[in-house]
Structure formats: structure tokens, C-alpha cells
Amino acid sequence: MKKSIVVVLLLISKVTYSQNLDYEKLSQEFGRKHLSTLKEYLSIPCDANYKADILKNYTWVENQFKQRGFTARTLPTLTLPVLLLEKKSRNVMAPTLMFYYHSDGQPVKNSEWFQEDPFKPVLKQKDANGDWKEIPYSSLEGKIDPEWRIFGRASSDDKGPGVMLLAALDAMEASKLSPNYNLKIVVDFEEEKGSVSLPSLIKQYKSDLKSDLLLIFDGPAHASNLPTITFGARGISTVTLTTYGPYLPLHSGHYGNYIPNPALRMAKLLADMKDDEGRVTIPGFYEGIKLDDATRLKISTVPDDLAALNTRMGIKIPDQVGQNYQESLIYPSLNIRGLKSGEVEKLAATIIPNTAIAEIDIRIVKQSNPDSLLSKLKKYIVSKGFYITTEDPSPEERAKHNLICKFNTRPAYGAFSTEMQSKNGLWLEKAISKTTNAQVVKLPTMGGSVPISPFVSELGVEAVIIPTVNSDNNQHSANENLRLGNYFDGIKTMIGLLSERY
Amino acid sequence: MKKSIVVVLLLISKVTYSQNLDYEKLSQEFGRKHLSTLKEYLSIPCDANYKADILKNYTWVENQFKQRGFTARTLPTLTLPVLLLEKKSRNVMAPTLMFYYHSDGQPVKNSEWFQEDPFKPVLKQKDANGDWKEIPYSSLEGKIDPEWRIFGRASSDDKGPGVMLLAALDAMEASKLSPNYNLKIVVDFEEEKGSVSLPSLIKQYKSDLKSDLLLIFDGPAHASNLPTITFGARGISTVTLTTYGPYLPLHSGHYGNYIPNPALRMAKLLADMKDDEGRVTIPGFYEGIKLDDATRLKISTVPDDLAALNTRMGIKIPDQVGQNYQESLIYPSLNIRGLKSGEVEKLAATIIPNTAIAEIDIRIVKQSNPDSLLSKLKKYIVSKGFYITTEDPSPEERAKHNLICKFNTRPAYGAFSTEMQSKNGLWLEKAISKTTNAQVVKLPTMGGSVPISPFVSELGVEAVIIPTVNSDNNQHSANENLRLGNYFDGIKTMIGLLSERY
Incomplete structure (x- = not known):
């Protein structure tokens, strides 16, 4: 048996x-x-x-x-x-x-989608001008061009x-x-x-x-x-930073030059986080990262065409964190993924906004400890004179601290x-x-x-x-x-x- | 007759x-x-x-x-x-x-309005907690409290x-x-x-x-x-500034550390326009403004209570353009009235945004020439290494210039x-x-x-x-x-x- x-x-x-x-x-x-x-x-x-x-x-x-x-x-x-x-x-x-x-x-x-609904998928092909044009989904019943795409x-x-x-x-x-x-x-x-x-x-x-x-x-x-x-x-950590001006948006004429602007405070805070070449300046951010010969060797086999990439993305000079694209991924990154204060375009009003919000994501590599990167970011913000909270500041906190930054983070995971x-x-x-x-x-x-x-x-x-x-x-x-x-x-x-x- | x-x-x-x-x-x-x-x-x-x-x-x-x-x-x-x-x-x-x-x-x-519709006016009175609470509009048929307000x-x-x-x-x-x-x-x-x-x-x-x-x-x-x-x-001038990253928002993990971030570029541009005390640092911005004794005398009769104002607005230290509130209005102002790149809060995505937009208003005083203030702002932006356009940059412009700023202004009027x-x-x-x-x-x-x-x-x-x-x-x-x-x-x-x- x-x-x-x-x-x-x-x-x-x-x-x-x-x-x-x-x-x-x-x-x-x-x-x-x-x-x-x-x-x-x-x-x-x-x-x-x-x-x-x-x-x-x-x-x-x-x-x-x-x-x-x-x-x-x-x-x-x-x-x-x-x-x-x-x-x-x-x-x-x-x-x-x-x-x-x-x-x-x-x-x-x-x-922002060039179709009725992101959850109503459509089939598109590129026209002579290089623009994506919708074609009937039923075209898929005939011969399929591998360059066609489903958008959704x-x-x-x-x-x-x-x-x-x-x-x-x-x-x-x-x-x-x-x-x-x-x-x-x-x-x-x-x-x-x-x-x-x-x-x-x-x-x-x-x-x-x-x-x-x-x-x-x-x-x-x-x-x-x-x-x-x-x-x-x-890996990734995300952080939301909020800076504060007056309790409510104020008329920028009646109060401009007197009431501090939270968007300016946020701009000053963000501006110094990276240098002009996109390298993070927060002390210790790249600690422990070593690009050894073995890794450089692996990278050298990747068939990247960086000139074509830059042209496709519309940029002249990439950030200089690594010497090339694959190298840049070996380092942790810090990115402003969203920024908002007041309103822009049609909704813009002539006000001093009451808050400015920045959404940050930090990409973590194996050598970096997520908690340690976050605490370095926090330390940097404190070094810029900010008092850090996790809730909107109370009247007492506002009376006590000139610069206030709310620092909210979500659980991170590593590389x-x-x-x-x-x-x-x-x-x-x-x-x-x-x-x-x-x-x-x-x-x-x-x-x-x-x-x-x-x-x-x-x-x-x-x-x-x-x-x-x-x-x-x-x-x-x-x-x-x-x-x-x-x-x-x-x-x-x-x-x-x-x-x-x- | x-x-x-x-x-x-x-x-x-x-x-x-x-x-x-x-x-x-x-x-x-x-x-x-x-x-x-x-x-x-x-x-x-x-x-x-x-x-x-x-x-x-x-x-x-x-x-x-x-x-x-x-x-x-x-x-x-x-x-x-x-x-x-x-x-x-x-x-x-x-x-x-x-x-x-x-x-x-x-x-x-x-x-953002605490009522059904900003165009459906409502009557409110302050409750014991200092919050505005709606009361029937018909209350106006009886005795009217001068502290009541019409919201709309x-x-x-x-x-x-x-x-x-x-x-x-x-x-x-x-x-x-x-x-x-x-x-x-x-x-x-x-x-x-x-x-x-x-x-x-x-x-x-x-x-x-x-x-x-x-x-x-x-x-x-x-x-x-x-x-x-x-x-x-x-008087007032308004200006819209736009900085550029990639053509379209890009995944911040796959491209972070390589593709430049337009929000960072905007933050750097805005951060240096004013010092930490809110004074504009653009050369010549306050040119021609003199605060003479006659004006100081007029101002001294105004019954301002600045401590109360600061507490009401929730700020500790006001901007230091003038020595007090009325003085600050004698100077031209520069204010970030709106700022946006990517999305924040629920809509935030982990992307490198493609643009950052800042809405600026400049309040003009009698001694300042609106056109001259705008050209000083423009000169400042150029001094920061930006190429200035009035339209979104073409692929050729993107290939030629690393830093690009769209500068759109509307007709201004003076003080x-x-x-x-x-x-x-x-x-x-x-x-x-x-x-x-x-x-x-x-x-x-x-x-x-x-x-x-x-x-x-x-x-x-x-x-x-x-x-x-x-x-x-x-x-x-x-x-x-x-x-x-x-x-x-x-x-x-x-x-x-x-x-x-x-």
C-alpha cells in the first residue's frame, strides 16, 4: 500500500x-x-x-x-x-x-482622469500625435496590439x-x-x-x-x-506636518505685515530639508548607507537609458543623491508628496491662511531604521525653532510658542x-x-x-x-x-x- | 418769475x-x-x-x-x-x-461654512461656550440683540x-x-x-x-x-507662481531621489522672500517708504488693543514690519494666499507632484509703484536661478532650463x-x-x-x-x-x- x-x-x-x-x-x-x-x-x-x-x-x-x-x-x-x-x-x-x-x-x-470614471476601465491606443485615444473595448475581440492599454x-x-x-x-x-x-x-x-x-x-x-x-x-x-x-x-514612513497662522483665515490686506503666514513658515521649514541638488540635509539621514563594489556591479548590468528617461519625464538635471537612477534607489528618500495652504486658482481668496499642511513620505532602505529617521526629522524641526505637537495647538500653546508644528506619523515598515x-x-x-x-x-x-x-x-x-x-x-x-x-x-x-x- | x-x-x-x-x-x-x-x-x-x-x-x-x-x-x-x-x-x-x-x-x-449654504443667510448668536449657534431668522421680528450676526x-x-x-x-x-x-x-x-x-x-x-x-x-x-x-x-497686485517637476505626477518610491520635486523648489523660492520676522527681503521692496512723525502721531490716537488682538488671532509674536499694527499697514506687504502641490489628507497619494502653485498678493502703498514691485519680485526669482515663462514650459524649455517658474500676474491698482x-x-x-x-x-x-x-x-x-x-x-x-x-x-x-x- x-x-x-x-x-x-x-x-x-x-x-x-x-x-x-x-x-x-x-x-x-x-x-x-x-x-x-x-x-x-x-x-x-x-x-x-x-x-x-x-x-x-x-x-x-x-x-x-x-x-x-x-x-x-x-x-x-x-x-x-x-x-x-x-x-x-x-x-x-x-x-x-x-x-x-x-x-x-x-x-x-x-x-484629473481623461475618462468618465477611474472605475470604468477603458481601452486606449496612441494616436499619431502621441495622445491616448479611447477605442471600443470590443476591439479586444479582434487582433490585439500589445501597445494598447487598459486605463483605470x-x-x-x-x-x-x-x-x-x-x-x-x-x-x-x-x-x-x-x-x-x-x-x-x-x-x-x-x-x-x-x-x-x-x-x-x-x-x-x-x-x-x-x-x-x-x-x-x-x-x-x-x-x-x-x-x-x-x-x-x-520601506516607507509617511508624516503629516502642519504649521499655524491665525485661528481662521484673515483678510490679507487688513492683516498682512502683522499676522504671520503659515505657508511661509512651512516653506522655510521644508526648504532647508534638502539642498539644491535634492540631497537631504537632515543630520544623519544617510547614516549607514554604503554603496559597495558588488552593488555597483549589479547596477551596471541594468539596461537603463537615463537620457531617454530624463526627456520622457521632462527634466534637465536629476537630483544628485546617487550617481545614476539605480544608485539613487539605494538611499533613503524624503519627498513632499502634498502641500496645501489656502486655495489656488479659481478658489484663491486674498487671505492669510490659518494653516499649511505638508505630506511627506520617507522611503527607507535596509540600513536605515524607520524610527530613527523619523526622530531625526523631528529633531531637525525642533532645531528650526518649532514646538512640536500631535494635536492642533491650544490657546495656551499658541500664547507660549511662536512657531508650532503638528507632527503626525503613521506606522512605518522597513525595507x-x-x-x-x-x-x-x-x-x-x-x-x-x-x-x-x-x-x-x-x-x-x-x-x-x-x-x-x-x-x-x-x-x-x-x-x-x-x-x-x-x-x-x-x-x-x-x-x-x-x-x-x-x-x-x-x-x-x-x-x-x-x-x-x- | x-x-x-x-x-x-x-x-x-x-x-x-x-x-x-x-x-x-x-x-x-x-x-x-x-x-x-x-x-x-x-x-x-x-x-x-x-x-x-x-x-x-x-x-x-x-x-x-x-x-x-x-x-x-x-x-x-x-x-x-x-x-x-x-x-x-x-x-x-x-x-x-x-x-x-x-x-x-x-x-x-x-x-468650510457652518451652515447649509453661504448663499442662504442665517442668524446666529453666541452661546455660553462662545460658539455661534443658529437661531430662527424670525427672531428679528422681536427685540434685536446688537451682538447677533447674519452669516452669509x-x-x-x-x-x-x-x-x-x-x-x-x-x-x-x-x-x-x-x-x-x-x-x-x-x-x-x-x-x-x-x-x-x-x-x-x-x-x-x-x-x-x-x-x-x-x-x-x-x-x-x-x-x-x-x-x-x-x-x-x-493697492493690490496678485501673482501666480508655478514651479515644475516631471510632466505628470510620478510614484515617489520608484522616482524619489532622482526626479526633482516642484514643491521643494517652490518652498525654496518662497522661503527666502521674507525673513523670520516677516519682513520682505526682496531688494528695494520697501523703497520710498518713510514713516514720519505726523503719521506716527495720527497712529498714536487709534485705540488699538494689540494684546487682545494677538490673543484673539492666536499668535504670540506678530510680524515685525512695523512697530505696531497700524504702522505695519503703512508698508507694502507680500503674502502667500494659496499654496498647492499634489494633494493632502484623504486625497494624498505617494507621488512626486508635477507642479507646485503659489498664489501671492502684494499690497501696495502710495509710495510704491505696482509695476516696479512686480519687476523686483521677478528679478528676485531670476536671481534664484529660475527661468521665467508665462506659459507652461515646452519640452525644449524643459531640456534647456533646470529651474522654471511660470509668472502670471493680473492688472494691479495702486494705493x-x-x-x-x-x-x-x-x-x-x-x-x-x-x-x-x-x-x-x-x-x-x-x-x-x-x-x-x-x-x-x-x-x-x-x-x-x-x-x-x-x-x-x-x-x-x-x-x-x-x-x-x-x-x-x-x-x-x-x-x-x-x-x-x-
Whole structure:
């Protein structure tokens, strides 16, 4: 009896790791099938500021994976739940791989989108002037140009990869294949809000989340759109700073020259945080960062075209934090992501505003400690003469302190980084390179952030990002889009990962 | 025949300048009558960005004055028309006084108002905690507390004074009195947008606008709410500055440390425009300003309570442009009235914004030349390394210049100032002081601006402001209001002006 089981397992195994798949054909067939799935998924609003919308996403994702034989568990948190999907290998000794992606998108401002609604996805192609023009979605029933794009919030960040995974799973099923490993999928519903509950959740469900390798389906592929493996990501902290003028906005004529202006106070505070070349001047901000020869070597293989990048972005001289783009990602960054005082344009009134608000994000690298970066920022603000609060100042505080800055921060998470030459790194390169004749681009780190460091530190698992979407996807701003060429190639990559023997 | 006409005129004259009016009773009676007029007028939206709304205001004002025997003429401009109302004295030799007020209000942001709609005026009284609480408008039918206020856009700036004038005209009519002068009233419908067409209009209709004295019914009375005469006002220029980052907002993780941030560039540009004490550092900005002993003497009689002002506004140390509040108004000012880059709070995204916009207003005094102040600001920006444009930069300009600033300005108008001891000044003091037992506060200048300097320079007329509304009226911001005590006192003041022999 025991023997026969072993034989059966071996037979199953043989089928399982068949390498003779037509990746191109499978990705085309199942990609096409799932273009309607993509449209349906993108039509569900997914700003994590709105819980009712997120719950619709949750149910949708849960149903999709249940239909494909996954078990689904809700991992509740104090904010929004995390969805844990699982499908066990028939081999009880099988290793476990865990995939991560997120189903929420950045906030939207409808008026900035060149389409009716960011949650009504549309198909566009570039016209002769280089402008994106809408074409009927039904054009997808005919021959598909890989340069066409689907425009809609979360199309690239990060619902697109979710749909690629569904298509790849169906391609495996149709080929009568299944992975030789147990598969866990963690779906996050508040990544764009910083996944604040994830660290405590990982602690709580440590045994349920145990796995041998964590793959993150998020972030952009290299600008060349070649298959990309990214071995780390920066972490992130966000801070909101508020400076104060009078209690209420005041007529700027009647009080100008007498009542201090909070926007000027904020400008002075922000201006000195960085030098004219974009380097942070806050003491100790870059502490511990060393760019060694090995890293420089890795970077030198990345096929970046910086002149083209600068022209595409419309800038003459980039910030001089690193000597080139990839080097700049090795350092922590400090960015003013939003700034507001009073109103501009049509709503502008001739007033002295009562407050100025600056939204800051700090990208953290492995060598930096998030708490220490924040306390350095705080120390800098104090050194500029500000009294720091976490609430709007009381009349007593206003009477006592001339310069007041409210400092609000949200939980931060750190960076992570995995060795390119590790066993997992080599396996990934093999799994992906077999699906394509092209070079696989290996990047030491992504500039952006994914809330992965808590997994790495708590579970001791190695984590690697498999980014698939086009880098010019307008991620985080209006008119986010997914290039169809990347969509089909992404499915190919995922079939490669699901079918490669771990 | 000739003789009898003279006799009749003398008889009329005798009635006309009767000084035995019960100002208190008249202002109460006709003020009460016109509280419904005020409500009706404030219910007409009046942001000059919306022409259709303004035309409703125009028709309303025209009808009100026509009903009171005024002739009405439309003075068309390239923007919005000006309304010229006229009522001639029966004495063909009579001098002419011209009144000015405006019927438009500042833009509104409904969400910031503590009432349903800024254009649905409500009555409020302060509760025990010092918060304004709505009470039924019908409370005005009973005993009226002078501390109650009507909340609504333009209640103080500047429709309230318009209604006070209607009430005062009716009080005169009921007393069978009329002014001994020809009366012209200029109603402006785009004052809050800078009255850009007024200078050319004054040139064009010079003879129609000729008059012996111009009185401006606008701006706040002294904080003591004593009757106030203000002998000048600062002029104003507004400038919009735009700095540039990438063409479109970019993911701050993927591009942070490489793509320059426009908000940082703007912060650096603004930070150095003023020192830590709020003094403008742009070379030559205060050129020509001398604070002489005569002015210091005038200022010393103003009953300001600066400690109370600072506490009310919630500031510890005021800007140090002048040695006190009134002195600060003698200097030109530079104010950041609006600042925006990316989004803050719920809409904040983790991006590098593509632009930063700063709205600046410069208040001009008599000694400063508006054009010269603007060119000094421009020179300062160039000295900071910026290339200046008036349009968004082209790809070629972006490739050529690292720092780019769009500089857009609207037509400016200058300051004006009239001698306190002039014949007109003394007449005004007499006309107003007879209506009250209180001190008349005489201010050398108002900090705010009224587009009066073109009248003064083109027509050679002396201009004086008769401000009536409460200084804490939230002018230009949300929750603008008019204190009823000021409303009734303002009517009294206007009856004084209409009944005093010029």
C-alpha cells in the first residue's frame, strides 16, 4: 500500500513538472479569456478609505479563488481584513510558496482622469500625435496590439497582476498541471494606506503564514519591459506636518505685515530639508548607507537609458543623491508628496491662511531604521525653532510658542533585500527565463515600497518581487494604465513560476 | 418769475439740511424694515467667476435704486458691466458726491461654512461656550440683540453696506429730506477679482463720473466698532507662481531621489522672500517708504488693543514690519494666499507632484509703484536661478532650463490716501459725529484694497472710505458675517452723510 502511494505520487510529479508548455500560446489564450475578468475587477472602486467598497473587492477575490479550488480564510485586523487563500499540493512533503498582492488602489480625483470614471476601465491606443485615444473595448475581440492599454485605477497597481495570476492558474488547470508546492496567497486590502495592521497580523498568524519563499506580484517591470526580478524594496514612513497662522483665515490686506503666514513658515521649514541638488540635509539621514563594489556591479548590468528617461519625464538635471537612477534607489528618500495652504486658482481668496499642511513620505532602505529617521526629522524641526505637537495647538500653546508644528506619523515598515545568487534567486531566474528568449533583468531593489519586511523578519522567509506591469503606468496618479503586452507577458511569467519544480 | 424760483429753492434747501433728525430711531426703524432686503440680497450667489450669477445681482441692484428714483446706466466693459446710478439735486448748482460699493463676494467653499449654504443667510448668536449657534431668522421680528450676526457670503463685504444705503435713503425719504448734492453711485461687480476693467472704464466715462468727493462704503470699521473714517487704502497686485517637476505626477518610491520635486523648489523660492520676522527681503521692496512723525502721531490716537488682538488671532509674536499694527499697514506687504502641490489628507497619494502653485498678493502703498514691485519680485526669482515663462514650459524649455517658474500676474491698482485735515475730511467728521456721542476713529489707511486709485488719479477727486462693518467679520474666508449693531450704526452714519449739507 505504502509503495503504491509513492508510485502514484511520482507519476503525478512527472506530470506536474512538465516543461514542454507553449507559454506564448497559453498566455494568449487565457489572457484573452480574462480581459473581461480584468474589466469586471477594475470596475469595483477600491480606495481603502471607503470600507464598503473594499468589502466588495474582498468578496470578488474570495469567489474567484474559491472557484479554483482554493480554501479561503479571513484574517481579521483592527482595520481591514486580510484574505489568506490556500491550495495544498497532493504531495504531503511539498514545500510552500506564498504569493502576495493587493487589491486596493490609490485615492482618485475624477476630474484629473481623461475618462468618465477611474472605475470604468477603458481601452486606449496612441494616436499619431502621441495622445491616448479611447477605442471600443470590443476591439479586444479582434487582433490585439500589445501597445494598447487598459486605463483605470489599480489596473497596474495592483489588480492587473491579480488577474494575471487567475489566468495563469486556469492555463495550468487546462494543461492538467499543478505546482509541486503548496500555494498560499495573501491578498492585502489596504496596501496603499500603509498596511498598518500587517505586522501584528503576521505575528498572530505566524504558523499559518509559514512558507519557503514569498513572491510579491507588485511594482513595475524594468522600463525595457523585459522580464524582471527585483530582489528588494524600500520601506516607507509617511508624516503629516502642519504649521499655524491665525485661528481662521484673515483678510490679507487688513492683516498682512502683522499676522504671520503659515505657508511661509512651512516653506522655510521644508526648504532647508534638502539642498539644491535634492540631497537631504537632515543630520544623519544617510547614516549607514554604503554603496559597495558588488552593488555597483549589479547596477551596471541594468539596461537603463537615463537620457531617454530624463526627456520622457521632462527634466534637465536629476537630483544628485546617487550617481545614476539605480544608485539613487539605494538611499533613503524624503519627498513632499502634498502641500496645501489656502486655495489656488479659481478658489484663491486674498487671505492669510490659518494653516499649511505638508505630506511627506520617507522611503527607507535596509540600513536605515524607520524610527530613527523619523526622530531625526523631528529633531531637525525642533532645531528650526518649532514646538512640536500631535494635536492642533491650544490657546495656551499658541500664547507660549511662536512657531508650532503638528507632527503626525503613521506606522512605518522597513525595507527588505534578498541575495540575487541565493538558491531562490537562481530558481526564479530559471522559472522565468524558460518562458522567454529575452534577457531577465535583475534589480537589487525597487524604489517603491511593499509591506514585506514584517514577513521577512517575523517568518524568516526570503522575499522577492516579480514585477510585471509597464513602468510608465502612471502608478499613484491619474490615468493609471496597464499595457496589454505586459499583461500577456506577466501571465507567461506566472505560468513559468507555477509550472517550475521548486 | 426768476425771483420766485430762487425763493422756492431756498425753501427746499431749508428742509433739506434739517439737522434735527432722530438718527437712532430712524436707523432702527428702517434697518428693521430692510432685514428682509438683506436676506434677499445675500441669497443671490455673487462669485464673479460666475457671470450668470452676477447678472442676477446686477438686475436686483438696478431695480432697488430705480424704485427710489435713481436713473441707471450700464457702463459695459470687456469683463463685467459697472452700474452707474444717479439722482440729481433740485439745485442745478449743487455739487456732486459719488458713492462706491461692490456687489460681488469672494469665492466660497461650502464645506468650510457652518451652515447649509453661504448663499442662504442665517442668524446666529453666541452661546455660553462662545460658539455661534443658529437661531430662527424670525427672531428679528422681536427685540434685536446688537451682538447677533447674519452669516452669509458678502454680508459684510460688501452687500451689507449696500443695504444700509437703501435703508438710509428710505429714512431720508420718510423724513421728506434729500441731499443737497447730486448723488452718483458706482456699483462694481468684480471687485474681488481685482476690478480689472475699472481703470479703462474711468478713462472712457471720465465726464460721467466727475464728482467733488468719492466715498467708499467698504472695509471694516475699527475693532472698537466706533464710527470710523479711513483716509486711504493699500493697492493690490496678485501673482501666480508655478514651479515644475516631471510632466505628470510620478510614484515617489520608484522616482524619489532622482526626479526633482516642484514643491521643494517652490518652498525654496518662497522661503527666502521674507525673513523670520516677516519682513520682505526682496531688494528695494520697501523703497520710498518713510514713516514720519505726523503719521506716527495720527497712529498714536487709534485705540488699538494689540494684546487682545494677538490673543484673539492666536499668535504670540506678530510680524515685525512695523512697530505696531497700524504702522505695519503703512508698508507694502507680500503674502502667500494659496499654496498647492499634489494633494493632502484623504486625497494624498505617494507621488512626486508635477507642479507646485503659489498664489501671492502684494499690497501696495502710495509710495510704491505696482509695476516696479512686480519687476523686483521677478528679478528676485531670476536671481534664484529660475527661468521665467508665462506659459507652461515646452519640452525644449524643459531640456534647456533646470529651474522654471511660470509668472502670471493680473492688472494691479495702486494705493490712495487723502489728507485727514482737508475740507472733505472735516466735513465727513462733522456729518458722522453728529449722529453719535462716541469718538470718531480716523485711520490713515486701511490694510485692504479698494480699486479707487484710478478714480483719484483720473478724476482728480478726493476719496475717503466710510467703513461700517465689524472687523471680525471673517471677510474673505468662510463664515463671513455682519454684526447687527454695526448694521444699524452704519445706517445711522449714512443718514448723517445724506443729510449733512455739503
